Amino acid sequence: MSIQEKGNISIHTENIFPIIKKFLYSDNEIFLRELVSNAVDAVQKIKRLGSLGQFNGEVGQPLVQVAVDKEAKTITISDNGLGMTAEEIKKYINQVAFSGASEFVEKFKDAKDANEIIGKFGLGFYSAFMVADLVEIQTLSYQDGSEPARWVCDGSTEFEITEGTKTTRGTDIILHVNKDSEEFLEESKLQEILDKYAKFLPVPIKFGTKTQSIEDGVDEEGKAKYNDVEVDNIINTTNPIWTKAPADLSDEDYLNFYRELYPFSEEPLFWIHLNVDYPFNLTGVLYFPKLKNDFEMQRNKIKLYSRQVFITDEVKDIVPEFLMLLHGVIDSPDIPLNVSRSFLQADSNVKKINNYITKKVADKLAELFAKDRKAYEDKWKDIGIFVKYGMISEEKFYDKAKDFALLGNTKNELFTLPEYKEKVAPLQTDKNGSVVYLYTNDASKQDAFIQSANKKDYDVLVLDSPIDNHFINQLEQKLEKTSIKRVDSSVADKLIEKDEVNEHVLSEDQVKEVTEIFQKAITKPGMQVEIVALNPDELPVTITMDEFMRRMKDMAAMGGGMGFYGQMPDSYKVAINGNHKLVSKILKAEGEEQSNLAKQAVDLALLAQGMLTGAELTAFVSRSVELI
């Protein structure tokens, strides 16, 4: 066989392959994605040429094959696509689409992974050199009178084009796998990579064969007979549901697809089919999962595809942050995959896509709410977190969600924001005209406070998830004339300040005396005694932390830039109900009996707050035993 041409791949300066290898080593598995998608492209091109009447031959059954030969240490990717002439190889393969290694290195400085550069430089084909030290192309073009061509290159800038041996239309890419990459000669490894990147490619991809049991007539007893036969192992589904019209799909189709993507997950709550072609192209299906407690585990479950080729499951900048817990697939050829993250954030398509997804999610929730409120309420436990997170982080989402966000109270009733305001405004408006919403973040711990509030016919919301602190702040900013207080931030009578005041039964001197007695009885630091005139039915002693102080401390603890408050010692109010009969009893008592009664009352209040521990708890128990 005579050599037709020897030459240099047109890159200036030195060899780029060592650079490719060095920089891209971490995800060298993408060579298969690149070569298989080139093969798929070639098959689709011949189909298109056929339908345009520019190719009159037999298009045949489109097929891409991946084969491995362990002995020869080769991986071959074959297609029956349009093939290439020797001229085309020179044009498309030899002229690497950038001007040189120096530009490459310059541009690649900020890139974090191979994805970011491979496509950008039209290097898809050359990713083969990440795993092979010799790459061979055997190809036959569809064009009339074409000769088969062979190209071979050992990873230097030198190549060789000769006559080829291919007798049917299409291309074989043969990789002679290098020493470091022998793991790719394992079928299981290749299967895994194909599953990851090629599972939904639009052309059937064959990877070896598999045994299948098929029905073959009946036996003497009339029972079906089965025969084991070898069939092609087609690794992909060529038309996944996101490429179809929603009208052609049933709920079962969506659920099956979900099961295929996340085999061991619980059923999703509902889903949204995305489908736009202007001003950007995007299709996909997003599922609302049933949330578990471990949110981190559930992030990064959205897979990003470009024309059915898997690209990444890091969709952080494409999907709004608050929807990162959704699962599913997004497919868009319009997302720039080959640029750095900071560029992505500024990209106008990405912004539009972000807004579109947010809007679709809001519309879907509004629709579910309007169509079947009961079903929506049943799901609220799971979707509440998305909705609240969305309301906090995206203004536009807040505006839509304010009509379908729900607030739940300690009686397990759910209200929309307007409904809740209407419910509580009559009783819970303070003397300044502000409506006060009360909430608990731990209903069992704050039970005594909840009961006191309920006695006054106040309603208490349950806002006990980690996101609720932020949600409360957001609501206060957005809702007019509304303040939100934790139910234990004050004694019930003072939670909502009214004009009417309870009469004190104590004289001024008695107030002083009671204050002194209790101050002596308290051993914990940071406790402020205050004598208040409450309903005689209320508890004699109540310990509270001021709402403002508590929030500042919570924020400091979460690293919210409130360091100053974080360093402040805890400070509590000890409210003594001057109208309680125990207080008159204490006033009448003397000496040790008096101080013991006061101590006992304070300890009971501490106990109710879960603040009585250690030696103090032990002392309380012995004192209690004495008293009974």
Ligand SMILES: Nc1ncnc2c1ncn2[C@@H]1O[C@H](COP(=O)(O)OP(=O)(O)OP(=O)(O)O)[C@@H](O)[C@H]1O
């Ligand atoms: N299997 C094939 N059959 C026919 N032509 C091919 C095949 N593989 C590669 N080519 C040709 O070689 C060109 C270069 O391929 P390469 O993968 O380097 O870049 P690309 O596919 O154009 O872009 P990218 O892969 O970066 O998205 C292709 O555009 C195509 O014309």
